[in-house]
Amino acid sequence: MSGAGARGRVETLRPRRREGELVVVGLSHHSAPVELRERVAVAPEHVGAAALRLRAALQAHELVLVSTCNRLEVVAMTEAGDPLEAFAAELTRHHELPRAGLEGHLYLHHGRGALRHLFRVASSLDSMILGEPQILGQIKEQYRQAAAVSAASGGLKRCFERAFRVAKRVRTETGVGQLGVSMAAAAVDLASRIFDDLGDKTVMLIGAGEMAELAARHFRTAGARGLIFVNRSFDRAVELARGFGGTPVPLERIEPYLPMADVVVSSVGGAGWILGPSHFNEALRQRRRRPMFLIDLGVPRNFDPALNDIEGIYLYDVDDLDRVAEEHRERRASEARRAESIIEEEVKRYWSHLRDDEVRPTIVALRDKAEEIRRVELERALRSLPAASDAERAVLEAMSAAIVNKLLHGPLVALKELAREEAAAVEEAAEMVRRMFALEESPPASAARDEDEGAES
Amino acid sequence: MEALLLDLALGAYLIGTIAAGAALVRPDERAARLAVLALAAGFLLGFAIVLVRSLELGVLAVSTGAEQTALFAWLLVGVYLVAQVRGRLVVLGALIGPIGFAGTLAALASAGRAAAVPDLLRSPWLPVHVTLAVAGDAAFALAGLVSAIYLWQEHQLKAHASRRALARLPSLETLDRMSFRLLLWGFLTLTLSVLAGLLWAELTHGRLLNWEPRTIWTMIVWLVYALLLHARLTVGWGGRRAARLTIAGFGVLALSLIGVNLLAPGSHTGAYG
Numbered sequence: 001m002s003g004a005g006a007r008g009r010v011e012t013l014r015p016r017r018r019e020g021e022l023v024v025v026g027l028s029h030h031s032a033p034v035e036l037r038e039r040v041a042v043a044p045e046h047v048g049a050a051a052l053r054l055r056a057a058l059q060a061h062e063l064v065l066v067s068t069c070n071r072l073e074v075v076a077m078t079e080a081g082d083p084l085e086a087f088a089a090e091l092t093r094h095h096e097l098p099r100a101g102l103e104g105h106l107y108l109h110h111g112r113g114a115l116r117h118l119f120r121v122a123s124s125l126d127s128m129i130l131g132e133p134q135i136l137g138q139i140k141e142q143y144r145q146a147a148a149v150s151a152a153s154g155g156l157k158r159c160f161e162r163a164f165r166v167a168k169r170v171r172t173e174t175g176v177g178q179l180g181v182s183m184a185a186a187a188v189d190l191a192s193r194i195f196d197d198l199g200d201k202t203v204m205l206i207g208a209g210e211m212a213e214l215a216a217r218h219f220r221t222a223g224a225r226g227l228i229f230v231n232r233s234f235d236r237a238v239e240l241a242r243g244f245g246g247t248p249v250p251l252e253r254i255e256p257y258l259p260m261a262d263v264v265v266s267s268v269g270g271a272g273w274i275l276g277p278s279h280f281n282e283a284l285r286q287r288r289r290r291p292m293f294l295i296d297l298g299v300p301r302n303f304d305p306a307l308n309d310i311e312g313i314y315l316y317d318v319d320d321l322d323r324v325a326e327e328h329r330e331r332r333a334s335e336a337r338r339a340e341s342i343i344e345e346e347v348k349r350y351w352s353h354l355r356d357d358e359v360r361p362t363i364v365a366l367r368d369k370a371e372e373i374r375r376v377e378l379e380r381a382l383r384s385l386p387a388a389s390d391a392e393r394a395v396l397e398a399m400s401a402a403i404v405n406k407l408l409h410g411p412l413v414a415l416k417e418l419a420r421e422e423a424a425a426v427e428e429a430a431e432m433v434r435r436m437f438a439l440e441e442s443p444p445a446s447a448a449r450d451e452d453e454g455a456e457s
Numbered sequence: 458m459e460a461l462l463l464d465l466a467l468g469a470y471l472i473g474t475i476a477a478g479a480a481l482v483r484p485d486e487r488a489a490r491l492a493v494l495a496l497a498a499g500f501l502l503g504f505a506i507v508l509v510r511s512l513e514l515g516v517l518a519v520s521t522g523a524e525q526t527a528l529f530a531w532l533l534v535g536v537y538l539v540a541q542v543r544g545r546l547v548v549l550g551a552l553i554g555p556i557g558f559a560g561t562l563a564a565l566a567s568a569g570r571a572a573a574v575p576d577l578l579r580s581p582w583l584p585v586h587v588t589l590a591v592a593g594d595a596a597f598a599l600a601g602l603v604s605a606i607y608l609w610q611e612h613q614l615k616a617h618a619s620r621r622a623l624a625r626l627p628s629l630e631t632l633d634r635m636s637f638r639l640l641l642w643g644f645l646t647l648t649l650s651v652l653a654g655l656l657w658a659e660l661t662h663g664r665l666l667n668w669e670p671r672t673i674w675t676m677i678v679w680l681v682y683a684l685l686l687h688a689r690l691t692v693g694w695g696g697r698r699a700a701r702l703t704i705a706g707f708g709v710l711a712l713s714l715i716g717v718n719l720l721a722p723g724s725h726t727g728a729y730g
Contacts, residue, residue, distance in 0.1 A: 174485075175483070196627075289693065291629060291696065335483075
């Protein structure tokens, strides 16, 4: 941005309001501790009001507020000289924070960097859990809210729509969101290698600790039909069963229920309690050898390791699951690298598209003006040469066109190159061209066409 | 016309194989979709080739060994395409692609054969018999492949081995059910084929059975699969044991196809007359 004086002149030349620059400013789990994130968090019902406040504070033409548990940021088209300062001031004011509280916890991305950030967030590459699928839905919803109050209509709208497409591409072309990285998620993932559909499967959970609850939640989310809670203290089993809508069973009555269980997750603490092959004879017979998936989260272990040798039984203990989860993390990381290169490619493509947009009106105006002059002068010349043959007319025509093209070639190429190089000078260069050639503010494409038609009639 | 179709089919199978291989190495929806599309194109082209050749000959072009080989490969691809609708079988696509390619090569080698067809082969029951037999073989072959993948997946799960660079295999349950369905359809088709063959023999030779090696082998194959289906349906065999038997069953079938054709010529080796 140049000084105020220069901009003043620019404004007189160009009455149409500019869209401003694309910026992202905010804070996330990468930059701010949870104590700060929770203080500035915006409840879903207040997102609209918060967005309006921030839009005013940032003097933004368009603005979308992205608010999740782990981030609060705005994507905006703004001309504010210091968006970071404006954002910080508004947050400090509204949440009554000490000004120093935000120090060093905010980030600001301009232009191309902002575009990249938006693409990465939408594709869940910036998430706390890499590749988690919820973020895209959240952003889409918040974008819809902004679009509803027309806070995202022009350039920002196109950026978000492109971001959604990029996110979709990342999801279909890489496996970044496919593998669960927690132990419970790894267990669900393993179960899906054995069973086709958890929707008609029953999961038995032995033990009533945090592990059992976590596993129950994961299997329920994955669609498991029935849950059986087995516990030494029957009261606690009932409590869990009520919470999840399952069946409570006291530990000493477990055996009659084993045949129903397709998956058994055991997480009983304390030594001296174990299920061995003899406990499963009856279950396997009744199940007609349909497979059983046993997950041993107990330390010391709750299942006899010999169970894994029985046909139709697949036994995984804590270490096995941890290894699977670790492999999933590695896989995810390598898929994330592929995703990053997709992002890079998309940013490059869309950014040069946007930059071309910057100079396109100037280029069009310049071409139109040159063509207009050429035509007028050519007609005048031809009028004073009434005897000219068709061949001579053609020569004059070609010569005038060649002069115009060769003269314009240099400035046009220079403008396009400036745009590609994302030099900050491109706007001023475009202005310079306008002033040197005394170009009118280039009207939108449709208006330009009207003008041409008017001139011809 | 036929040459062009053959070239296109070869290209389709090549693309299908490469795309399926790529989708196997790393998860990529587009590659997986491309593989299925290319294999589907290969299947349709194979169908068109049989049609064109049959129109030229005036009878269904399934009487020579090469034509039957090509038909087998193409039907295998067809059965695969139906099966993959239910489960993600990218792995299988990578195996099926080359088979389709090889089958098309066989058709290429036998292209432009003389149009003289003995009267004996003009009976409508013969092409029915042959086509059904080949379709049954294709279903059994696919059942064997699916069972092999089952054993592989099962072994990995037991050994707690990771799936590393391999794309998702279908679940054990899916593979088991798919293998069973393929067995069922294969058995049904084989049975109908035997009936059509008997009818043809009765109508042209005046007797039902000629007790040549292939006939006897077919009975053995039929019996093996009948027992296997019985074990699955009533005894409740499944999983690893059923998978091994399915593969063994296809071994017997392959032996009967290859062995008999090479060692014991008869009316089933294409040497008609």
